Amino acid sequence: MSDTIKDATLEYAIRLGDDANVLGHRISEWVSRGPFLEEDIAYANVALDYIGRARMFYGYAAEIANDGRTEDDFAYMRDDRQYHNLLLMEMPKEDFAYSQVRQLFIDIYYSLLLPELVESKDDTLAAIAAKAIKETRYHLRRSRDWVLRLGDGTEESHRRTQRAVDSLWGYTHEMFEMDDIEQLVVDNGIGVDTTRLRDEWHRRVSEILTEATLSVPEDGWAVRGGRIGYHTENLGHLLTEMQFVHRSYPGCQW
Structure with a gap:
């Protein structure tokens, strides 16, 4: 493996780890705040799935980097x-409908991406994807059921769910855009060409939203920048909370 491809694979693994880590922390914020006990437990399990996925990607990134960094360095x-x-x-x-709509968008995305990543020439990335596929099937079944219940529920639940769809839609375009790094790993059979996933993702999402009596938004606006480090103010607040203990006691281990 050339240094260029090695560096691109390292960045690709970190990106996949960042996605899982940040989402896992977001989901964990619902623990003890779920609408009922069963959902509290479900949220905890889903959050742990994503944190575990982040650990695998970060662990592989540390192996590629081979410079003394560990998964904790990437996370904290x-x-x-x-x-x-x-x-x-x-x-x-936000509210329960917002989180479930976001989860539906992401679950359908992963249900398309992971089967492609299983075919990666990189054995480690393929193995991580194979494990994550099983989790994603459960996640998607849950988020789909909730969006259907909320969208086709009461007037209030419908209103909140439609508001969530409209508020989040512009952030979904970034999932299907690639830069030079991702194109390089795709060209070398390592990564997934996400541009090819957009149409099927849109079809599946539209089918579920329609069944839930929700409107599919027009592609009138789009926000991007996360892949190159341009974020909303929300990430800074999230990292302040997530990294507090580790930064307060550097090097500390359980």
């Missing part, structure tokens, strides 16, 4: 501009 010792997660992952949890 970088500032917001050094994080390269999709902006959709860092949006605040």
Whole structure:
């Protein structure tokens, strides 16, 4: 593996880890705040799935870098501009409908991306994807059921769910855009060409939203920048909370 491809694979693994880490923390914010006990437990399990996924990607990044950094360094010792997660992952949890709509968008995205990543020439990335696919099937079943219940529920739940769809739609375009780094890993059979996933993602999302009596937004606006370190103010607040203990006691281990 040339140094150029190695560096691109390192960045690709970090990006996938950042996506999972930030989303996992966001989901964990619902623990003890769920609408009922079963959802509290479900949120905790989903959050742990994503944190576990982040650990695998960060662990592989540390292996590639081979410079003394560990998964904790990637998670806790970088500032917001050094994080390269999709902006959709860092949006605040807001109300229950907002979180479930965001989860639906992401679950359908992963249900398309992970089967492609399983075919990667990189055995480690393929293995991580194979494990994550099983989790994603459960996540998607849950988020789909909730969006259907909320969208086709009461007048209030419908209003809140439609507002969430409209508020989050512009952040979804970034999932299907690639820069030179991602194009390089795709060209070398390592990464996934996400541009090819857009149409099927849109079809599946539209089908569920329509069944839930919700309107599919027009593509009138789009926000991007997460992959190159340009984030909303939400990520800084998230990292302040997530990294507090580790930065207060550097090097401390359980």
